Amino acid sequence: ELKVEQNPLFLSMQEGKNYTIYCNYSTTSDRLYWYRQDPGKSLESLFVLLSNGAVKQEGRLMASLDTKARLSTLHITAAVHDLSATYFCAVDIDQGAQKLVFGQGTRLTINP
Amino acid sequence: DAGVIQSPRHEVTEMGQEVTLRCKPISGHDYLFWYRQTMMRGLELLIYFNNNVPIDDSGMPEDRFSAKMPNASFSTLKIQPSEPRDSAVYFCASSPLVGTDTQYFGPGTRLTVL
Numbered sequence: 768e769l770k771v772e773q774n775p776l777f778l779s780m781q782e783g784k785n786y787t788i789y790c791n792y793s794t795t796s797d798r799l800y801w802y803r804q805d806p807g808k809s810l811e812s813l814f815v816l817l818s819n820g821a822v823k824q825e826g827r828l829m830a831s832l833d834t835k836a837r838l839s840t841l842h843i844t845a846a847v848h849d850l851s852a853t854y855f856c857a858v859d860i861d862q863g864a865q866k867l868v869f870g871q872g873t874r875l876t877i878n879p
Numbered sequence: 880d881a882g883v884i885q886s887p888r889h890e891v892t893e894m895g896q897e898v899t900l901r902c903k904p905i906s907g908h909d910y911l912f913w914y915r916q917t918m919m920r921g922l923e924l925l926i927y928f929n930n931n932v933p934i935d936d937s938g939m940p941e942d943r944f945s946a947k948m949p950n951a952s953f954s955t956l957k958i959q960p961s962e963p964r965d966s967a968v969y970f971c972a973s974s975p976l977v978g979t980d981t982q983y984f985g986p987g988t989r990l991t992v993l
Contacts (some may be wrong), residue, residue: 800981809970811924812981855922865910865974865982866935869922 769794771858773870781878784844788873790839790856798859800867801841803852810855814841820872846877882983885971891991897959903952904973912972913946913956914932919925919981929956932946 771792773877775847780786789797801813814823816839828849829842839856853874855865884903892898904911912927926936931948939946943962948954958965968989972982 802984809982809986810972812983815981857922861935862925864934865912866927867912867924867982872923 769854769858769860769868771868771870773854773856773873775873776871777874777876779876779878780846787840787842788843788854788856788875790870792837792839792856792858792868794837794858794860795834796837796858796860796862797832798862798865799832799839800857800859801830801839802855802857804855804872807850809817813854829846841858843875848876848877848879851875851877883971883973883983885969885985887960888986889989889991891993893962893993895960896963896992897957898961898965898990898992900956900969900971900990902954902956902969902971904954904984905975906952906981908973908983909977910974910982912949912956912974913954914970914972914984915967916931916987917929917967922927925956949973958990961990963992 772791773787774789791793798814803813804810814830819834821832827844832839853872855872857869860866860868886901913925914922916922925938926946928948946956968987970987971985974982
């Protein structure tokens with residue numbers, strides 16, 4: 768059975784600190800997506816990683832993909848309160864068809 | 880573009896009633912996806928369409944659930960009869976290009992079955 772596991776599931780951190788969210792998956796895939804969800808809201812696309820070694824950065828967030836290790840990371844640099852949200856990774860299990868399996872989500876709270 | 884449009888945004892119904900959720904994808908997008916989000920099971924893909932044709936409905940929980948896409952600008956997800964365990968947020972998403980782009984999610988429909 769395919770598993771997409773995020774770690775940690777809950778993260779509370781101080782503004783200005785750095786941290787990393789991990790996404791492990793159990794099947795072969797070279798396509799991984801990161802989404803953000805604010806409470807009571809929809810999902811917003813953050814990054815699309817389409818090959819081994821892919822790295823993308825937007826502001827204080829950087830995502831990377833290691834398909835051999837079946838691992839993606841979302842790194843937060845110098846966190847600010849506005850980044851508080853739930854972050855999901857999703858793996859495309861049907862190459863190119865965007866049949867996504869989502870992780871459980873990581874609820875990130877950034878305290879002033 | 881207005882983004883993916885879903886209606887209604889909230890639906891409260893009683894067990895046994897029929898529920899129809901509606902979705903209008905972003906114009907020009909070839910793929911449409913229906914998801915369900917619950918605390919217990921997280922985000923689950925129910926079914927997706929390519930050019931109005933259902934491609935994979937393996938995530939549809941049971942025969943009480945059905946989905947249609949009669950044209951490129953409209954899709955429905957129907958639950959008949961509804962049960963309390965169907966209570967969830969149902970998201971519709973669309974995508975313009977397979978493999979290189981992302982899915983754009985609608986605002987969701989929060990369904991409560993009493």
